[in-house]
Amino acid sequence: MQCPICYGEMELVSDETITNVNRCGTCHGLHFELLNQKNLDDVAQHVHLDTGDDSLGDKYNEMVYVECPKYDMIMDQRSIDDPIKIRFELCIACHATFLDAGEFREYMSDEYHDKFRELLPEN
Ligand SMILES: [Zn+2]
Ligand SMILES: [Zn+2]
Structure with a gap:
């Protein structure tokens, strides 16, 4: 892939x-084939998969047009800036999610977890 x-x-x-x-x-970005509010807590047990350096993630974080590898369509950008900054790509067709290096670790921390969850599809 x-x-x-x-x-x-x-x-x-x-x-x-x-x-x-x-x-x-x-x-070192991570692509999740399916990420939603239902499976997030199971997937969260695997933060060790996010081995990339934060600085790598920052370098690629500005890309705006990202195509879903499965559907050849532009992924939606989900983001909030307040009270914390969360930004990632989500495919509205298949609910695949792409997170830059270091973001998965960050978003699974107590501070980010609930806000990140709200930005995901329900199932
Ligand atoms: Zn890459
Ligand atoms: Zn897709």
């Missing part, structure tokens, strides 16, 4: 207990 952000090669890093998670070998 090709990374929708930097076009690097992505590899499957999740086990079968959660949704498929692919990690990019170049930008």
Whole structure:
């Protein structure tokens, strides 16, 4: 699978207990095949999959037009700035989500978790 952000090669890093998670070998972004309010808490047990350096994520975070690898359509950008800044790509067709390196770790922390969850589809 090709990374929708930097076009690097992505590899499957999740086990079968959660949704498929692919990690990019170049930008270290994470692509979740399905992420929603229902499976978030299960997926949250796997923050160790986010091995990338925060600075890598910052470098690629400004990309606005990201195509879903599955549907060839532009992913929606979900974001809030207040009280904290959260920004990520979500495909409204298949509910795949792309998070830049370091963002998954950040959004699963107590401070961000609830706000991030609200931005995800219900199922
Ligand atoms: Zn990449
Ligand atoms: Zn999609």
